[in-house]
Amino acid sequence: MVYGGEGVCRVEGISAPSIRGVDKAKLYYTLAPLGRSGQVMTPVDTAVLMRPVMSRREAEKLIAELGELETEAPKSSNMRGVKEYYHGIVMSYDCRQMAGLIRMTSRKRKWALTHGKKVSQMDERYLKRAEEQLYGELAVALELPKAEVLPYIRQVYPGWPEE
Numbered sequence: 001m002v003y004g005g006e007g008v009c010r011v012e013g014i015s016a017p018s019i020r021g022v023d024k025a026k027l028y029y030t031l032a033p034l035g036r037s038g039q040v041m042t043p044v045d046t047a048v049l050m051r052p053v054m055s056r057r058e059a060e061k062l063i064a065e066l067g068e069l070e071t072e073a074p075k076s077s078n079m080r081g082v083k084e085y086y087h088g089i090v091m092s093y094d095c096r097q098m099a100g101l102i103r104m105t106s107r108k109r110k111w112a113l114t115h116g117k118k119v120s121q122m123d124e125r126y127l128k129r130a131e132e133q134l135y136g137e138l139a140v141a142l143e144l145p146k147a148e149v150l151p152y153i154r155q156v157y158p159g160w161p162e163e
Contacts, residue, residue, distance in 0.1 A: 002093050004048040006033040006040055008136050017041060035136055049093055059141035062095055066157045071100040071107075079122065086126035090133060098130040105130075106161040 003009045009031035016024050019041075029050075031040040042048060054062070074085035089097045105127040112119045138153075139146040153160050 001029075001031065001050060002053055002137060003029075003031055003033075003040065003042065003050050005091070006031065006035070007093075007133050008034045008053055008140050009040065010034060012039070014044060034140065035132065049091070051093070053137055054095060054141045056141050056143070059138050062099065063138075063153050063156050066099060066103075066153070066160055069096065069100055069103060071104040073104065083122060086122070090126060090129045093133060093137075095134055095137060098134040101130045102127060102134065102161045110162050 001009050001011050011029055012032050013030040014027055015030070016026065017028050018024075022028075027044045028041045029044055031042065032038075033040060042050075074082045076082060076085070086101065089101050105123045108123055109119050109127070111117075135146055135149040138144075138149045142149065142152065144152060150160075
């Protein structure tokens with residue numbers, strides 16, 4: 001399951017918790033984030049984004065289509081607008097949009113390094129978040145260790161993420 005800011009989580013149970021101050025009539029998921037230790041409890045009727053992890057077929061299709069992926073630049077060029085755009089993508093957990101963000105920010109980084117410019121810390125931070133989220137979900141869908149996801153992608157699409 002993909003859950004809000006935690007990313008891919010394993011559902012460990014559904015129950016009414018016996019914690020003081022928590023509504024005993026309400027059911028909660030107990031989630032174990034795959035990217036860190038610990039547990040998260042959230043109501044089953046939470047408004048926070050929660051969806052199933054993509055299937056192996058969906059993961060393979062996404063990887064096969066990376067070369068055709070359209071990247072959309074932020075509408076605003078000011079730092080705040082760009083940050084809001086990046087934040088919206090990583091919080092949406094939309095795999096196609098995260099792949100587009102990875103591609104776009106990787107291109108920006110390559111251009112900056114080629115031209116002796118500084119690489120934006122904001123671009124680097126959101127690139128890392130998008131990679132963590134996307135590659136984490138692909139690892140689960142493809143049943144691979146996370147460290148093997150990028151090499152797997154590059155077998156299918158050798159130029160990824162930079163062209």
